[in-house]
Every structure is written in C-alpha cells, then in structure tokens.
Amino acid sequence: AQSVTQLDSQVPVFEEAPVELRCNYSSSVSVYLFWYVQYPNQGLQLLLKYLSGSTLVKGINGFEAEFNKSQTSFHLRKPSVHISDTAEYFCAVSERETGGFKTIFGAGTRLFVKA
Amino acid sequence: SAVISQKPSRDICQRGTSLTIQCQVDSQVTMMFWYRQQPGQSLTLIATANQGSEATYESGFVIDKFPISRPNLTFSTLTVSNMSPEDSSIYLCSVMSGSRYGYTFGSGTRLTVV
Numbered sequence: 001a002q003s004v005t006q007l008d009s010q011v012p013v014f015e016e017a018p019v020e021l022r023c024n025y026s027s028s029v030s031v032y033l034f035w036y037v038q039y040p041n042q043g044l045q046l047l048l049k050y051l052s053g054s055t056l057v058k059g060i061n062g063f064e065a066e067f068n069k070s071q072t073s074f075h076l077r078k079p080s081v082h083i084s085d086t087a088e089y090f091c092a093v094s095e096r097e098t099g100g101f102k103t104i105f106g107a108g109t110r111l112f113v114k115a
Numbered sequence: 116s117a118v119i120s121q122k123p124s125r126d127i128c129q130r131g132t133s134l135t136i137q138c139q140v141d142s143q144v145t146m147m148f149w150y151r152q153q154p155g156q157s158l159t160l161i162a163t164a165n166q167g168s169e170a171t172y173e174s175g176f177v178i179d180k181f182p183i184s185r186p187n188l189t190f191s192t193l194t195v196s197n198m199s200p201e202d203s204s205i206y207l208c209s210v211m212s213g214s215r216y217g218y219t220f221g222s223g224t225r226l227t228v229v
Binding site (some may be wrong): 049 | 116121156157158160207211217218219220221222223225
C-alpha cells in the first residue's frame with residue numbers, strides 16, 4: 001500500500017451511540033486489511049481482518065468493518081459503543097512484495113466514549 | 116496466534132545511556148519486527164530481524180543506534196543506544212503468523228529519556 005489514511009484523528013461519542021471510524025488506502029495490488037485496537041498503556045490487539053470473500057467482516061467486541069474495493073475503504077463500525085471501547089484504533093494494510101509482505105499502519109483514530 | 120512477552124514494560128533513562136528491550140515468543144517464528152510509536156503517532160517499522168542473519172533496517176534507522184540480536188527463533192532484543200529525549204517512545208516487537216492472521220504485538224516498552 002502506498003498510503004493509509006484514517007480520516008479522523010479523534011472521535012468523541014456518547015455511550016450506546018453508533019460509531020464509524022474511517023480508513024482509506026491507496027494500492028495498485030490486492031491487499032489484506034486489518035483493524036487493531038490499542039488500549040491505554042498496552043500493545044496492539046487485532047480487532048478484525050479482511051483477507052478475501054465476504055466484504056463484511058465481523059471482529060471481536062461487537063466491531064465490524066466493510067471492505068469497499070471501488071472506494072478503497074475499510075471503515076470500522078459498532079452499533080452501540082461502551083465506555084470500555086475508549087482506545088486508539090489503527091487501520092493497517094498489507095500487500096505482497098518481493099520476499100514477503102509489507103504492512104503500513106494509519107495514523108490512528110482516538111475513540112473517546114463519554115457517559 | 117503467538118504470545119509475546121516483552122520487557123521492560125517501561126523505563127526512565129538518562130540521556131547518553133542505552134536500554135535493551137527483550138521479546139520472547141512462545142513459538143518459533145521466522146521474522147520478528149521492531150516498531151517505534153512516537154507520542155501521538157502511528158507505528159513506524161524500525162527493522163526486521165531474521166534468525167541467523169543481520170537485521171534489515173528501514174530508512175532512517177541504523178544499526179549503530181538500534182542494534183538488534185536474534186539468537187534463536189523465539190527471542191530477540193532491540194537496544195536503543197546513546198539515548199536522547201527524542202528517543203522517548205513506545206517500542207513494540209511483533210511477529211506475523213503469515214499475513215493472513217495479521218500481526219501479534221508485545222505489550223510495548225514505554226521509554227522516557229530525561
């Protein structure tokens with residue numbers, strides 16, 4: 001992937017409201033797509049991934065994402081957020097290159113869930 | 116997926132000193148990756164460590180500053196040498212179970228250089 005863009009650096013939302021975190025990428029080849037979550041003072045944890053097949057992918061903690069090839073997007077959604085979802089979310093794109101895969105991470109979106 | 120134990124979890128170091136970060140994986144892996152996450156920013160790949168060969172460094176990172184060891188298929192260390200406040204970051208090690216499964220990350224080392 002030449003670039004990964006997370007369009008929102010911060011997303012404040014009230015508890016139980018729906019949320020969408022946006023991710024767009026640019027690439028000239030087929031890609032694998034991932035969303036990671038980083039809770040405060042922790043490493044990254046894989047939320048979900050798109051490899052092939054159905055464009056709607058379900059992950060852990062009630063999150064899902066939809067791959068849109070024509071719009072080169074992979075937006076993350078959750079219908080009802082909890083306070084515990086407050087974290088940093090990173091979109092990542094992997095593409096095959098000589099010798100293996102190259103992965104690029106987006107700049108991250110900080111989700112802040114308010115009571 | 117693999118489980119990674121990374122230590123130390125955090126440290127405060129004096130400028131000019133060095134810190135070695137260790138990562139232990141519970142299974143054998145061919146490649147281990149070291150990332151830096153500067154405050155408020157995303158992850159930047161420092162280098163890829165293969166067992167039995169020298170690490171491959173990304174643009175902007177050099178071996179003298181970030182020497183890496185990979186003595187076997189389950190362990191690696193990253194040293195941050197001659198530290199300055201600009202090295203204050205979170206450092207993460209990672210392995211990949213084939214890109215189909217994404218990366219597994221250690222819990223990170225939060226480094227503060229004073």
